[in-house]
Amino acid sequence: MNVYEEAHNLKRAIEESEEYRQFHEMQKVIDQDPGTAKMVQEFQQLQMKMQAKQMMGEGPDQEMMQQLQQLSAVLMTNPQTTQYLQNAMRFTLMMSDVVKIIGETVDIGNLMKI
Secondary structure (H helix, E strand, O other), X not given: OOXXXXXHHHHHHHHHOHHHHHHHHHHHHXXXXXXXXXXXXXXXXXXXXXXXXXXXXXXXXXXHHHHXXXXXHHHXXXXXXXXXXXXXXXXXXXXXXXXXXXHOOOOHHHHXXX
């Protein structure tokens, strides 16, 4: 078994997955409207900042939470952004599962010591 060949097979499988196809199609739709694309990007950046704070053990920033909720409320009024965010979540979950599966084989802690 050739690891590189299997990696390319995995790439193709991801590209052919329903999760990827739906996410990619909605990404194209969102990108056609620069205003909407910018709002979605701001929302995703706020989400990442919030997650980073949580991972560092910090409590939620009230102002950031309020901003995230307001932006979310605006985005959820648009069926296309709602669909895009749902597709992005499903795709992200799939990719997270794939990384977890690969990670079961690789001991990252020992790898970092090299």
